[in-house]
Amino acid sequence: xxxxxxxxxxxxDALADAYDQWLTAxxxxxSGVALVAVGGLGRRELAPxxxxxxxLLHARGAQExxxxxxxxxxxxxxxxxxxxxxxxxxxxxxSVAAEDLKAMLGLxxxxxxxxxxxxxxxxxxxxxxxxRSTAPKRIGELRELCQGRGQLAGEVGFALEPEIKQGRGxxxxxxxxxxxxxxxxxxxxxxxxxxxxxxxDVRGELQRLNQGADDVLRLQDQQPVAAALGLAGDDxxxxxxxxxxxxxxxxxxRAWRQIPAEGRRRGRRRPWGGGGLGRQxxxxxxxxxxxxxxxxxxxxxxxxxxxPLRAARAAAARGEPLAPFTLDRLVSxxxxxxxPWPEEARGEFLALLGTGASAVPxxxxxxxxxxxxxxxxxxxxxxxxxxxxPVHRFTVERHLMETAAEAAALxxxxxxxxxxxxxxxxxxxxKGLPGDHSVAGAELAxxxxxxxxxxxxxxxxxxxxxxxxxxxxxxxxxRDLEDPRTIGIVADSLDGSGELLDELxxxxxxxxxxxxPAAWSSWKARLLxxxxxxxxxxxxxxxxxxxxxxxxxxxxxxxAQRERRELAVARGVGDRxxxxxxxxxxxxxxxxxxxxxxxxxxxxxxxxxxxxMAVNSFVATPRFGSYPQLAxxxxxxxxALEGSLPLxxxxxxxxxxxxxxxxxxxxPPRVLWFxxxxxxxxxxxxxxxxxxxxxxxxxGALEASKLDIRSAQISTLGRSVVDAFYVTSGDGEIxxxxxxxxxRRLLLAAR
Amino acid sequence: xxRLVTAIxxxxxxxxxxxxxxxxxxxxxxxxxxxxxxxxxxxxxVYRGAEYRVDMVPKVRVEVLTDDHQALDIVESIVKAARxxxxxxxxxxxxxxxxxxxxxTGERDTDAL
Numbered sequence: 001x002x003x004x005x006x007x008x009x010x011x012x013d014a015l016a017d018a019y020d021q022w023l024t025a026x027x028x029x030x031s032g033v034a035l036v037a038v039g040g041l042g043r044r045e046l047a048p049x050x051x052x053x054x055x056l057l058h059a060r061g062a063q064e065x066x067x068x069x070x071x072x073x074x075x076x077x078x079x080x081x082x083x084x085x086x087x088x089x090x091x092x093x094x095s096v097a098a099e100d101l102k103a104m105l106g107l108x109x110x111x112x113x114x115x116x117x118x119x120x121x122x123x124x125x126x127x128x129x130x131x132r133s134t135a136p137k138r139i140g141e142l143r144e145l146c147q148g149r150g151q152l153a154g155e156v157g158f159a160l161e162p163e164i165k166q167g168r169g170x171x172x173x174x175x176x177x178x179x180x181x182x183x184x185x186x187x188x189x190x191x192x193x194x195x196x197x198x199x200x201d202v203r204g205e206l207q208r209l210n211q212g213a214d215d216v217l218r219l220q221d222q223q224p225v226a227a228a229l230g231l232a233g234d235d236x237x238x239x240x241x242x243x244x245x246x247x248x249x250x251x252x253x254r255a256w257r258q259i260p261a262e263g264r265r266r267g268r269r270r271p272w273g274g275g276g277l278g279r280q281x282x283x284x285x286x287x288x289x290x291x292x293x294x295x296x297x298x299x300x301x302x303x304x305x306x307x308p309l310r311a312a313r314a315a316a317a318r319g320e321p322l323a324p325f326t327l328d329r330l331v332s333x334x335x336x337x338x339x340p341w342p343e344e345a346r347g348e349f350l351a352l353l354g355t356g357a358s359a360v361p362x363x364x365x366x367x368x369x370x371x372x373x374x375x376x377x378x379x380x381x382x383x384x385x386x387x388x389x390p391v392h393r394f395t396v397e398r399h400l401m402e403t404a405a406e407a408a409a410l411x412x413x414x415x416x417x418x419x420x421x422x423x424x425x426x427x428x429x430x431k432g433l434p435g436d437h438s439v440a441g442a443e444l445a446x447x448x449x450x451x452x453x454x455x456x457x458x459x460x461x462x463x464x465x466x467x468x469x470x471x472x473x474x475x476x477x478x479r480d481l482e483d484p485r486t487i488g489i490v491a492d493s494l495d496g497s498g499e500l501l502d503e504l505x506x507x508x509x510x511x512x513x514x515x516x517p518a519a520w521s522s523w524k525a526r527l528l529x530x531x532x533x534x535x536x537x538x539x540x541x542x543x544x545x546x547x548x549x550x551x552x553x554x555x556x557x558x559x560a561q562r563e564r565r566e567l568a569v570a571r572g573v574g575d576r577x578x579x580x581x582x583x584x585x586x587x588x589x590x591x592x593x594x595x596x597x598x599x600x601x602x603x604x605x606x607x608x609x610x611x612x613m614a615v616n617s618f619v620a621t622p623r624f625g626s627y628p629q630l631a632x633x634x635x636x637x638x639x640a641l642e643g644s645l646p647l648x649x650x651x652x653x654x655x656x657x658x659x660x661x662x663x664x665x666x667x668p669p670r671v672l673w674f675x676x677x678x679x680x681x682x683x684x685x686x687x688x689x690x691x692x693x694x695x696x697x698x699x700g701a702l703e704a705s706k707l708d709i710r711s712a713q714i715s716t717l718g719r720s721v722v723d724a725f726y727v728t729s730g731d732g733e734i735x736x737x738x739x740x741x742x743x744r745r746l747l748l749a750a751r
Numbered sequence: 752x753x754r755l756v757t758a759i760x761x762x763x764x765x766x767x768x769x770x771x772x773x774x775x776x777x778x779x780x781x782x783x784x785x786x787x788x789x790x791x792x793x794x795x796x797v798y799r800g801a802e803y804r805v806d807m808v809p810k811v812r813v814e815v816l817t818d819d820h821q822a823l824d825i826v827e828s829i830v831k832a833a834r835x836x837x838x839x840x841x842x843x844x845x846x847x848x849x850x851x852x853x854x855x856t857g858e859r860d861t862d863a864l
Contacts, residue, residue, distance in 0.1 A: 038802070039802075053802055055802075065797065066796060066797050069796045069797055070796050073796055073838075074838075077790060077791065077838065082790070083790075083791075084792075084802035084803060085791075085794065085796075085798065085802065086794075086798050086799055086800065086801075086802050087796070087797040087798065087799060088799050092799055096799075096800065096801055100801045102801065102803060103801040103802070103803075106802065106803075
């Protein structure tokens with residue numbers, strides 16, 4: 001463990017040898033008893049923190065088995081190494097394996113460690129014979145086991161933090177493949193073997209790094225593991241792991257499909273030439289046979305470039321996979337697609353996307369076979385591309401497929417579903433290129449759409465979809481929707497097209513759904529809906545008047561409070577909170593601090609002052625549980641303003657307590673100024689990593705610069721936060737010096 | 752300061768533990784029947800089933816309230832009495848008690864011992 005140069009196979013061998021030596025010493029040389037390793041030690045594939053799986057085999061009637069067992073197990077338990085143990089006769093071992101599939105799989109890895117070699121050999125032979133004879137009948141059970149496990153643990157092939165052992169395409173799936181190979185039902189080819197070895201290497205370094213048996217390759221582990229294995233940076237590592245996962249899972253998928261077919265073919269002869277059982281036409285020159293999509297006898301990919309798309313669409317429509325040899329034929333024999341695409345090609349492709357969720361596995365198969373890159377050269381650079389924000393679940397190309405699948409459910413809400421689907425499939429095609437990915441993507445989208453045969457107006461629309469795919473969500477969550485300037489900017493960007501607006505709204509929702517559960521919320525949905533409604537109103541010729549925010553408190557009440565210099569906290573509708581107080585410096589930051597202390601997450605804030613009284617309205621939701629008592633909030637706020645509540649200390653303590661394991665070092669904070677996106681105000685935007693009391697410190701920084709805050713919009717995506725403040729300066733202009741000073745203060749506050 | 756000593760032991764060791772505690776002058780305890788498992792997953796040394804299964808094994812939980820001074824003596828005493836040297840012997844631990852009241856008389860904290 002302490003030798004860093006020892007990695008990969010060398011490490012595994014060294015661990016296995018060390019354990020073997022130790023265990024052999026514990027068992028005296030005698031006949032009738034054998035110590036056998038199964039599982040990881042049996043395969044000589046141990047990771048530094050793996051458990052040992054051992055079995056003490058004995059001939060029937062062997063004496064003192066219990067004492068021998070004690071002499072082996074106790075030292076292992078006492079050394080705190082995990083141990084799975086059992087004591088059996090050969091017969092007992094075989095019957096456990098016959099009944100229990102997991103035990104059977106473990107036993108296939110059997111390896112003699114010490115004692116009577118004849119006994120271990122006998123068990124090995126009987127196990128193998130049993131497996132070979134019963135495996136075909138247990139395929140269904142094995143498949144269920146694998147699929148259930150994979151569903152729970154995610155996909156190694158596309159996840160950004162893959163579960164290397166249990167995930168789909170991970171080590172357990174690889175073991176399943178080898179078990180099938182042992183029963184002579186499949187071949188394990190070299191690429192699959194190499195994929196498995198890579199995952200073992202990664203797992204070894206991961207466990208060594210974390211000193212624990214956790215098999216999830218988290219973001220913060222990727223750099224050190226990559227360094228230990230000599231792979232190019234953490235992107236290189238993740239890409240290699242994703243590739244390995246896809247290789248293993250597609251090999252396993254092929255196995256599932258081939259094996260039952262084997263079983264059946266061994267039985268009856270199938271009549272050639274259509275009309276037989278299980279053989280139906282699925283599309284022109286495409287047949288569905290035994291639950292798989294194959295090409296018809298007279299199909300010729302060399303003269304029919306649309307054939308792959310037609311087959312793919314049929315596969316998705318029927319929920320059946322493309323047969324492996326069909327896919328191979330399509331890849332090697334299909335003529336290149338004419339440019340621009342014939343209408344039939346476009347139609348089939350869009351119909352494929354339109355099938356929704358069932359299109360994803362088909363697109364994946366096309367992607368793995370290289371068909372997607374052939375049709376769209378621009379696709380190649382988003383394959384295996386990682387995402388840097390942990391809110392994403394998938395690599396970029398899978399995210400694009402998922403977005404298109406989600407968009408398929410929303411086609412009824414737009415006038416041009418074909419443009420929506422195309423925009424959805426390519427919206428992030430610019431990721432990984434320098435600069436803003438929306439802009440880069442828009443530049444690629446034009447040629448793509450033109451190549452697909454869309455007329456120029458449609459091409460422009462697709463380009464606009466890609467260019468503005470983030471516009472609505474960003475605007476809705478980071479800008480004041482009451483300010484007509486905000487709506488004006490949106491309407492201008494879309495050239496007043498209501499149809500484009502609808503398509504973008506649908507695309508935004510599909511994109512969020514395909515990103516991950518943390519990317520969307522009912523709050524964001526409401527904001528988006530409001531933005532769309534307002535934008536529509538403006539586009540259809542209305543003008544939205546700018547009204548100062550209605551005072552949330554009546555004038556009389558306000559006057560009475562002013563008399564008494566009173567501070568009041570009141571609840572509004574839903575999650576609204578109104579704080580009325582004499583307008584003193586530091587009020588907004590103190591209030592934000594107290595709200596944070598009470599675990600209230602502020603989404604937006606507006607400030608109105610009247611005659612020396614400030615009315616601060618917040619939309620704040622409790623992070624956990626229910627809303628705190630208003631009296632407590634008020635009390636804390638009064639003390640914070642008096643200076644008797646150590647706000648900063650309490651907030652840092654709270655932040656430290658909730659920091660959790662993921663000390664995710666996000667990108668450094670940024671401050672941006674926008675001069676003409678607001679009416680009578682300037683917007684200063686801070687992008688930073690979330691922490692307790694961030695809003696409190698940022699408002700404090702702005703107050704220190706003597707800026708008046710009119711409103712604040714807070715938008716969170718995972719651990720990243722964008723806070724947009726609408727500010728004015730009492731003295732008029734906000735000159736460059738003031739900007740610089742403010743920026744510095746803000747960056748410090750956002751640390 | 753009142754402490755709670757909790758012990759999980761093998762059921763047949765209860766009498767030995769009781770005798771040991773009486774020897775220390777402990778005047779009360781609570782005993783419950785529980786089940787559980789530890790690192791060995793509830794398997795005996797000669798377990799014959801499938802390795803990955805986890806079995807629950809019956810145990811007895813003994814709880815004794817005491818003051819600071821006696822707590823460690825009680826722990827040592829229980830450990831000595833309950834030990835067989837085989838897996839499944841159990842664990843003993845001590846936690847702090849914030850408040851205690853005798854129901855009948857209302858005596859509080861160490862007065863209620």
